[in-house]
Amino acid sequence: MPTSQLIRGYEVVIGLENHVQLSTQSKIFSGSSTAFGxxxxxxxxxxxxALPGTLPVLNxxxxxxxxxxxxxxxxxxAPLSIFARKNYFYPDLPKGYQISQxxxxxxxxxxxxxxxxxVKHKVNLTRAHLEEDxxxxxxxxxxxxxxxxxxxxxxPLLEIVSEPDMRSGAEAAEYAKTLHALVMWLGICDGNMQEGSFRCDVNVSVRKPGEPFGTRREIKNLNSFRFxxxxxxxxxxxxxxxxEDGxxxxxxxxxxxxxxxxxxAMRSKEDSADYRYFPDPDLPPLVIGPAWVERVKGEMPELPAVMAARFESADGLPAYDATMMTQSLATARFxxxxxxxxxxxxxxxxxxxGEVAKHLNATDASIETVPFAPVHLARLIQLIQDGTISNNGAKTLFKLFWAPKPPDGTGWIDExxxxxxxxxxxxxxxxxxxxxxxxxxNPKSVDExxxxKDKAFNALVGQAMKATKGKANPALVNELLKKKLG
Structure with missing residues (x-):
């Protein structure tokens, strides 16, 4: 069940409809290019x-x-699914209907x-159906x-419809981010939100706890998680x-x-009956046999959840860390x-x-754009592990990684x-x-x-680090100081 979060005494109820542009080279019912621009x-x-005499052929x-x-x-x-005509009139809809399911x-x-x-959340999906834009x-x-x-x-679009399982804008955004990362991971969408490849329609309503769902309003075509x-x-x-105003x-x-x-408000919201759906007579039922499904399954990459479970069992990562490392395929590979x-x-x-995400977020960049290689970050971690540098020293060194292009190899890091x-x-x-x-x-701190009084020990460590201008190995300082204090 979704976690309730009251705002001014009301429960928020949110469901999403995401329009995912599929990464095909041609359109869903014709051979025309889908290239942008x-x-x-x-x-x-x-x-x-929709010129007279033309017929759609499914991609x-x-x-x-x-x-x-x-x-x-x-x-x-579904082993058998049906294409339908969704009837409405817009100037940019040549047929006067949209082929959908x-x-x-x-x-x-x-x-x-x-x-x-x-905190882990789960959102159930109602459906995902194919349609034309x-x-x-x-x-x-x-x-x-x-x-x-x-x-x-x-x-070609895949419209992904969730159940109304979300209870805050932050939760809805994390769901959308996860869905966005998943369709890119699977290679079915390029995820370019600026070009309209991944669009979010958000259904929002409020209600007093325990009451039936309120009347929803649909916020259309959001192309930013912050928005x-x-x-x-x-x-x-x-x-x-x-x-509240009645x-x-x-x-x-x-x-x-x-x-x-x-x-x-842009317009009143239609119900499904207003679209007068009926099966498209130009398209036969879509039949998907078990062999087709198995072949597609065999060609799929390792899924994020499966990879995260592997990182937990094989690498010993906590569940949260394992999930974060599989937020995108590029992150997992790095x-x-x-x-x-x-x-x-x-x-x-x-x-x-930590530091990598902080630098990326500051410039609204992704891990694909980092100027350094895994070997550079690995060497930095090795220097911390063997006691050559402290964590603070590593952060100072890390700033050099964000040069336009750090030198190859790791010798320059040691220098x-x-x-x-x-x-x-x-x-x-x-x-x-x-x-x-x-x-x-500091005899007083020693006596304390x-x-x-454990705080006195920290004070002594601080004095020792100050005396060495922060260059003493903190772990060694702690170990030796405890011995000297008995």
Whole structure:
């Protein structure tokens, strides 16, 4: 069950519909290219334009990508599914209907698991169905008129529909991030949100605890995880304000304006009956036999959940760390390559979640863009492990990794340890001399420690590190100081 989180005494209920553009080279029912950025209306065939006498032919590669997703989320891949006509009129929909799936989708059920902080969540899926995209209406630079670009018309989509299992904008964003990473991991979508390859529609309603679901409003076409959180938070408070003022919520489709941080109603929201679905007479039922499913399964990469379980059992990582190391295939590969060199799984995971993530987040970059190689991070960890440098020294050295392109090899890292004066003092005799001086100069702290005050020990360690200008090996300082104190 979803975890309740009350806002101003109301429970928030959220479900997502994600439109995932499938990574096929041609459209779902024609041979037209799906490449992004072509001149308007240069990638629209007679089928896409719905010219009389044309017939759709289903793209086998799109079906295989749907099967791949269904297997990844533990869903049922329907042995028989039906394409239907979803009837509505927009200028950028040439046929006057969209070919989609309604009563019998290709993927049924399934679930997605993810973490919010260190708490594990699970969102159940209702379905995932194949459909074609519409074209695009253009309203800028047309001198008060609108233009229609039909290049997107017929682009293959997999619409993934969740159950209303989420209870906050943060939870919805983490679900969307996990789904985004999964479709990229599977190779079924390039994940480019700026180009519209991965779009989020968020259904939001509020209710008093224990009451039936409230009336939902759908926030359309969010292409940023940050916008998703902001849009949900604004919409939730707007709905609560309406209810507290005695007004009713009307079902509607709304848009989010990131410049103002507000949502506004675009049109009243239709129900499924308004679309007058019926089976498309031009397309036979889609039949997916067991052999086809097994072949697709055999071609799939190791799934994130399976890999995370392997990192737990073989590498000894906690469940949270193992999940974080499988947030993307690039992260997993970087982790494995670094771990194989330095043989320190937990340390690698800590650095990837800590300093590496901090630098990437500061520039809104991904791990694919890091300028250094796994061997560089592995060498840094080895220097910490053998006591050559401290953790603070490692952070100083790590800043050099973010040069435009660090030198190949690791010799320059070892040279930088001495150039920057980062080498730790690990000479037992030298440290003992310093500790004797610290103990002689701080008799009060010595007496307090022997009287049972543990904080006094930390004070003595601090004095010893200060005396060595932070260069003494902290672990050795602790060990020797305890011996000297009895």
């Amino acid at each position: 072509a001149a308007p209306n240069t990638q629209a065939s007679p089928v896409d334009l 086998r590669a799109a079906v295989e990508r749907a099967i791949r997703f269904g297997l990844a989320v533990g869903a049922k891949v 309604f009563e019998i989708p290709v993927v049924q059920g399934g679930a997605v698991e993810f973490f919010v902080g260190d 519409a074209g695009k209406s253009l309203h800028e630079d047309y001198h008060g008129q609108s233009g229609i670009d039909l290049n997107r018309a017929g682009t 998703l959180v902001d849009a949900v938070n604004y919409e939730v408070n707007w709905q609560i304000d309406e209810l 007004r009713r919520i009307s079902q509607a489709t709304v848009l989010y304006n990131p410049d103002t941080g507000e949502t506004r 982790y494995e390559a670094t771990r194989d060199i330095c043989k320190a799984p937990k340390s690698v995971a800590n650095w990837l979640q 930088s340890v001495d150039t920057l004066g980062l080498r730790q003092v690990s000479d037992t005799g030298a440290i003992e001399v310093i500790l004797d001086e610290v103990l002689a100069a 420690y022997r009287a049972g």
